[in-house]
Amino acid sequence: MQLIPCPWCGPREEAEFSYGGQAHVPYPDSPAELSDEEWAHYVFFRANPKGRFAERWNHGAGCRRWFNAIRDTATYRFERVYRLDDPKPGVTELARSREEGTAP
């Protein structure tokens, strides 16, 4: 079974986690002013890339905390896990953590 590196508990089996979909989707700033189309995009439309994807995970059978991850949807490899309130890592930052061997 694939191991997922929980930022708080370390590597644990995939079955302990649940998936939360795309990360960094903020609630609209002024919801009352949104058009139907903008609402549709907020509610229903999410990115679906083949490759690197920033997404939310929950360690439900462990610390029960949410975290974010950069994962490759083609290889299923986790490149980076980080706190919910951390900004989305940039491409150069990901490359550096791979070089330094700090990527999970």
Added chain:
Amino acid sequence: MSPRTPGADLPEHPDALWRNPEPKRSYDVVIVGGGGHGLATAHYLAKNHGITDVAVLEKGWLAGGNMARNTTIIRSNYLWDESSAIYEHALKLWEGLEEDLGYPILFSQRGVLNLAHTLQDVRDSVRRVEANKLNGVDAEWLEPDEVRKVCPIVNTSTEIRYPVLGATYQPRAGIAKHDYVAWGFARRADQAGIDLVQDCEVTGFTTDGDRVTGVQTTRGTIGAGTVALCAAGHTSVLTDMLGIRVPIQSHPLQALVSELLEPVHPTVVMSNAVHVYVSQAHKGELVMGAGVDSYNGYGQRGAFHVIERQMAAAVELFPVFARAHLLRTWAGIVDTSPDASPIVGRTAYDNLYLNCGWGTGGFKATPGIGWALAHTIAHGEPHPTVAPFGLDRFVTGALVDEHGAAAVAH
């Protein structure tokens, strides 16, 4: 000593069912995706509309994606009128498809049981049966003893964790041989002069204002009068190139087969609650499907614990399977939509048509969507059976929520 290389006296290679042409510089219609939906669309473009200047572009080999990976279940017992209409249209076409294609597809109307395990399941199922009847779809509610008559190997004991409280039954449902279906469509399309171009991956599009003028591929740029996307789980990869947003998420969906067994399973059994769906292929393998893996994935493989859960459900429901050996597992990439209904029709580009979002249930729709998408392309307006499934429903709110009847958890 034989002078010949061993094996050189093997029989001649059988006749190819289709040519393997070089792509032309342009076509009236370019279909991206040579799976069941793309091939069926090509067939009906030629047969129903006389449109034969058509190319079907396939990045791998014909019907090697989800068409080769599904569990071949065909049924039309969906809840809402919109879904009943398209799936029943498809089922009626299935019933005459062997004759239409002049090719055996081993379509076997052995019926499907959708089991109910909780009181809420029972209420939902009875409601769906009544809805089906109103839509002219054959459907019955069966009590546990009647379930046992239709499929004697189902465990209808009250002692199990989630006892079978009954089932919906659609006698006209069944299975077909997925490869033969694809080959039948491909052969007919090829005979009509349509080019089926394999090993031809779309890498980009050329556009002019609100029109797509061509597709860039690994075999050169191909001009197109109209483009239709039939790429299932890879649709987002294509629409991202065009800057169109589509509300689908691609997930791995796993299935497996057992070794060959004597005929033991006379029908198709699906269970939403404990989650497995099983039929027995003509050759004898038990064919079983799981729910989707939770995460987005394009890897055509999934996690083992998903299969373990599916097997636990299968063995509880069918104790007779307990000693069967697993032969093979695999995954396809399914394009799930927010309401578990397909997304078909026009896009922001005037001559680009979308066909995706079939998620876990695209195989059963193959002839129906081929027919409807061909009509949509030929007339520039959605066929009545796909009109409710436009991309705009996510803005208007007119969703067609089939999470209950889609029957595969996602």
